[in-house]
Amino acid sequence: MRKAFIESLLAAAKADPRIWLLCGDLGFSVLDPFAAEFPERYINCGVAEQNMIGVAAGLAKEGKIPFVYSIANFSTLRCLEQIRNDVAYHDLPVRIVSVGAGFAYGAAGFTHFGIEEVAALRAFPNLLVVSPGDPIEAAASVTALARDRRPAYLRLGKGGETAVHPTPLELTLGHAIQVQDGDQATVLASGSLLATAVEAANDLAASGINVRVLSVPTIAPLDSNAIQKAAYETGNLVTVEEHTIGGLGSAVAELVATEGLPAKLKMVCIGKERTTPAGGHAFLRSEYGLTADQIVSAVRSLTQRQPV
Amino acid sequence: MIIPVHSTDRSESLARRIRKHCVQMCHDAGTSHIGSNLSCCDLIAVLYSSILRYDPNQPQMADRDRFIMSKGHAAAVIYAVLAETGFIPEEKLREFCQNGSPIAGHVHSHGVPGIEFSTGSLGHGLPVGCGIALAARADKSNHRVFVLMSDGECDEGTTWEAALFAAQHRLGGLTAIIDTNSWQSYGSTADVLDLEPFADKWKAFRWDVTEVNGHDHQAIQKVLSRPVDPNGPPRVVIARTVKGKGIPHMEDQLVWHYRSPSDEDVRLAQSILEDPNS
Numbered sequence: 001m002r003k004a005f006i007e008s009l010l011a012a013a014k015a016d017p018r019i020w021l022l023c024g025d026l027g028f029s030v031l032d033p034f035a036a037e038f039p040e041r042y043i044n045c046g047v048a049e050q051n052m053i054g055v056a057a058g059l060a061k062e063g064k065i066p067f068v069y070s071i072a073n074f075s076t077l078r079c080l081e082q083i084r085n086d087v088a089y090h091d092l093p094v095r096i097v098s099v100g101a102g103f104a105y106g107a108a109g110f111t112h113f114g115i116e117e118v119a120a121l122r123a124f125p126n127l128l129v130v131s132p133g134d135p136i137e138a139a140a141s142v143t144a145l146a147r148d149r150r151p152a153y154l155r156l157g158k159g160g161e162t163a164v165h166p167t168p169l170e171l172t173l174g175h176a177i178q179v180q181d182g183d184q185a186t187v188l189a190s191g192s193l194l195a196t197a198v199e200a201a202n203d204l205a206a207s208g209i210n211v212r213v214l215s216v217p218t219i220a221p222l223d224s225n226a227i228q229k230a231a232y233e234t235g236n237l238v239t240v241e242e243h244t245i246g247g248l249g250s251a252v253a254e255l256v257a258t259e260g261l262p263a264k265l266k267m268v269c270i271g272k273e274r275t276t277p278a279g280g281h282a283f284l285r286s287e288y289g290l291t292a293d294q295i296v297s298a299v300r301s302l303t304q305r306q307p308v
Numbered sequence: 309m310i311i312p313v314h315s316t317d318r319s320e321s322l323a324r325r326i327r328k329h330c331v332q333m334c335h336d337a338g339t340s341h342i343g344s345n346l347s348c349c350d351l352i353a354v355l356y357s358s359i360l361r362y363d364p365n366q367p368q369m370a371d372r373d374r375f376i377m378s379k380g381h382a383a384a385v386i387y388a389v390l391a392e393t394g395f396i397p398e399e400k401l402r403e404f405c406q407n408g409s410p411i412a413g414h415v416h417s418h419g420v421p422g423i424e425f426s427t428g429s430l431g432h433g434l435p436v437g438c439g440i441a442l443a444a445r446a447d448k449s450n451h452r453v454f455v456l457m458s459d460g461e462c463d464e465g466t467t468w469e470a471a472l473f474a475a476q477h478r479l480g481g482l483t484a485i486i487d488t489n490s491w492q493s494y495g496s497t498a499d500v501l502d503l504e505p506f507a508d509k510w511k512a513f514r515w516d517v518t519e520v521n522g523h524d525h526q527a528i529q530k531v532l533s534r535p536v537d538p539n540g541p542p543r544v545v546i547a548r549t550v551k552g553k554g555i556p557h558m559e560d561q562l563v564w565h566y567r568s569p570s571d572e573d574v575r576l577a578q579s580i581l582e583d584p585n586s
Contacts, residue, residue, distance in 0.1 A: 041446075050466045051438070051466055054432060054435020054436045054438065054470065055470075058437060059442060060439075064443055082435070082466075085426070085427075090425070
């Protein structure tokens, strides 16, 4: 996703001189092409993320469109109040980018797990929360964000994510993308577990359960139309994300509750316990129950239950 | 556009008027921070009478100077000066801290012409000022960026992150003014987190440092009107001030960070601050 991000950003920056790139002393080799091509619009702000967000807010206030780049928690939780006050409340077009969402930097240990930030950012006013499902969606998200004026958070993987979509696509911020149709349940995935959700849907199809798969690249604002439709048409909803409570699953639960949707819901997400402190990406996903088997079990538990 | 011409009489008269407003507003709203407002009235009065380039009829004028009140708890003084300079009607001051009013207890930009940025959590103004100064240079604009901070605010790490950044990028168009009244919320700065040697700290961060008596209008005007080198070092003016300045029984007393002026305080302030020329 990092590669897709920088390629898409370069294209956008060529077309729009308002686009800047700020980093918090991270992005070695990834950001080099931007720095080489647009040195006057690239700043390494040093290991000082709170200042970096303030600087970005100042630039945005004066008409620039700054993308702010760092790893997982450093561009989000470390500077949460700057995002809240300076960016979100002032409704400024700052694009906060984190790489290594979820357990992508899992071997680096707990400090580098990016698994709670959506819960906080989703609560802020005006702020888009964008979590693309594969490199194709990541590229399309950058293109869409370059044209949008709302403040935004872009949650990226690290590298090597499976491409789910066969060809480049246009992404409308705030809209879900139907990857495949089905009528017995809907699996809603955000972030790079999208490929795992598709794998689970294929496993279920082999045993005769037809599952709709919705990629939800924008968690805030949520595509309430697509989710309501899924609720009415399939009755069973399973959310999938490499994040703890407060993310996509919670957002869907809020919608189900507030709209009184006729749906049963299961959340496949990270629990509150932090049982395993470090490990490879696949290992940690397995440890924390983020596998195709878990999604299959969640769908089966709903489709086999009696209707409410 | 208003092109300011310095007149000490004019700025001192403005300072008296905004002090009166501050006491009245904090009394009416029953709010805190009168001491913090009074300590920077002279700085604000000089800025708005002879330093800042602005036009109250075009608050978003492209080449206006940008002023960020980073010590957002001193909000009354900003609304007061905006009323005195024609950005907002004087009646608006009566809405200070009232239900639904944009004239909030901490500096609030939304719906208040003339205010660049909402503040209130300390340590936000200088980073934002850095971004604005960077943008000005990129756009080849010659407007200046001023950030007024408190000394207590320099406890915040972001102040020093921004100090490094501004020096690294030689943001000469940026001027930080520190209302150094030697008090913070729960004690003297010397007792809580001693900032001294304050000027040396900023010098070590490679800023152009000036110290000034923050109640001497002529001296403030002289320091702030020095010609600007947009690619030179950023500037900091350490303005030595007295908390509660102008109302003798409020001066240098921590309690006036919290206490609201009484009816008697308002009467006293009106008499002390009477313009001798009126």
